[in-house]
Amino acid sequence: xxxxxxxxxxxxxxxxxxxxRVAGIDxxxxxxxxxxxxxxxxxGELNSPNVVTAVVVTYRGIDTLGxxxxxxLAAAAISLLLGSTGKKNGxxxxxxxxxASEILTTGxxxxxxxxxxxxxxxxxxxxxxxxxxxxxxxxxxxAVLLLFLAYPGxxxxxxxxxxxxxxSGTAYVVIAVLGLILASGFLDSRLLPxxxxxxxxxxxxxxxxxxxxxxxxxxxxxxxxxxxGGDR
Amino acid sequence: xxxxxxxxxxxLMAVGFWGILTRxxxxxxxxxxxxxxxxxxxxxxxxxxxxxxTAPIIDEAAVAxxxxxxxxQALVLTAIVxxxxxxALLLALIIRLYRKKGTLDVESFGELRW
Numbered sequence: 001x002x003x004x005x006x007x008x009x010x011x012x013x014x015x016x017x018x019x020x021r022v023a024g025i026d027x028x029x030x031x032x033x034x035x036x037x038x039x040x041x042x043x044g045e046l047n048s049p050n051v052v053t054a055v056v057v058t059y060r061g062i063d064t065l066g067x068x069x070x071x072x073l074a075a076a077a078i079s080l081l082l083g084s085t086g087k088k089n090g091x092x093x094x095x096x097x098x099x100a101s102e103i104l105t106t107g108x109x110x111x112x113x114x115x116x117x118x119x120x121x122x123x124x125x126x127x128x129x130x131x132x133x134x135x136x137x138x139x140x141x142x143a144v145l146l147l148f149l150a151y152p153g154x155x156x157x158x159x160x161x162x163x164x165x166x167x168s169g170t171a172y173v174v175i176a177v178l179g180l181i182l183a184s185g186f187l188d189s190r191l192l193p194x195x196x197x198x199x200x201x202x203x204x205x206x207x208x209x210x211x212x213x214x215x216x217x218x219x220x221x222x223x224x225x226x227x228x229g230g231d232r
Numbered sequence: 233x234x235x236x237x238x239x240x241x242x243x244l245m246a247v248g249f250w251g252i253l254t255r256x257x258x259x260x261x262x263x264x265x266x267x268x269x270x271x272x273x274x275x276x277x278x279x280x281x282x283x284x285x286t287a288p289i290i291d292e293a294a295v296a297x298x299x300x301x302x303x304x305q306a307l308v309l310t311a312i313v314x315x316x317x318x319x320a321l322l323l324a325l326i327i328r329l330y331r332k333k334g335t336l337d338v339e340s341f342g343e344l345r346w
Contacts, residue, residue, distance in 0.1 A: 007253045011246045018242040027234045029283045035301035043290050051288040051302040056309060067310050074317035078324040130287065134313050217313075224320045228327070 047194040048127040048203040056132065057206050061187030065176065068216060072169065075220040075227075082227045100150045108150035115143035123214030127203040133210040137217025144222040148229055156226050165219040168212040175205055175212075237278035244271030258326045258336045262319060269315045273308045280304035 031039060042054040056064050099105075123136030147154050179188035189209070195202030244267055251264025280301030288302035330336060 004254060007250065011250055014249070015242060015246050018245075019239065022235055022238045022242065025234065025238070025279075027281055027283050031282045031285070031299060031301055035280065035303045038302055039288060039290070039299050049290045051290065051299070052305045052309065055302050055306040060306060063310060067313055070314055071317045074321045077321055081321075081324045081328050130289065132309070134309060138316075221316075228320065228323060 043197060046189055046203055046206065047197050048189075048206055049197065050127050050129065050132075052130075053127045053132055053206060053210070057127075057209050058187060058189045061176065061189075061209075064213070065172070065187070068169070068172070068213060071217065071220055072165075075224050078224055079227045099152060105150045108146050112143045112146055115146065116140055119143065119214070119218065123210050124200060124207060126210040127206045128198060128200070133213030134217050136210075136214040138221060140214070140218035141221030141225060144218075145225050148225060156222060158223075161219045161223060165216055165223075168215040168219075172209060172212045172216070175209060179205070234278050234281045237281075238275055241271040241274030241278060244268070244274065247271075256338050258329070258338055259323075261338065262322050262326070265322070266315070266319055269311070273311060276304045276308050276311070 030036075038055055038059060039051050042048055042051045046054050046058055048054040048058075100108075119136045119139035119142075121136075122131035122139055123133045126132035126136070144156070175191070176187040179191050180186045183190045187209075189204035189206045192204045192208070194204050200207065248264045248266075248268030248271060251267065252261055255261050255264060280303065282298065282300050285298055285300035288299040288305065290299070326336065329341065333340060
């Protein structure tokens, strides 16, 4: 009981501290600093109307490469932690999984292609509209989750997934290094012609990089869902 | 608007910390961690708000200098992905612990207690 009171006191102290800081913040009427620089230059330099994408893929591209590595590392660690016991549990009385209801299977049949298509749309249009590789990849993985829910016997083809994941990761790094050689820096997206603002094929390598990230994130998250699902 | 989002974020963080510190079920602790992360993301996004700003997507409708700051949004995008990775890894660890001990109560994992 005394522990809870202490925790509550610390949290209230934290909240008061936080609120006193928030009260002192004056919302600026005009964007300044590095953010304003990115907003001003995004279209002129990279031809990418979505400034967040320009920041994520090009200006701070190396952060994104690190982020993709962290996600890969987590996916690898999860399959290492959970993958090894698959054989043991398969031997001992594998319970017959009840099949999903007809509503779920019919809904999955109709929705999975649409969700996949929507995910691809999100990562292909990352430089034009809100969206990008990570979001699109998560949507693609959610379609895989729906398949797992609707068909308990559904299994991923790990060979294809691993090949797709490593190919897209390698291609991402190759594009990054090519930017160093052919353009002005690591992950410079001005490797390809910038094209016309607002077209799908424009903004240099940004759509290409985001497609690769989308494939990589989609396959990694699908692999994580598969590992966490256990021994089906 | 900003302060509303910030206060909500701060409250979510406090609720999440409360959950992490008081719950004993490991899965509830992970959920509390996720709530804390959500509150943090909300605070970060709110910190990049510009009065009457629009989304940082440049078109005819967006007046120059009147978009919100894109940098916190890019940082939060990174933070969300890392958060997903961390939560998934923690859940995998919990599955391993459950297979070993058959319980999710954090009190029963006392090996590392000093």
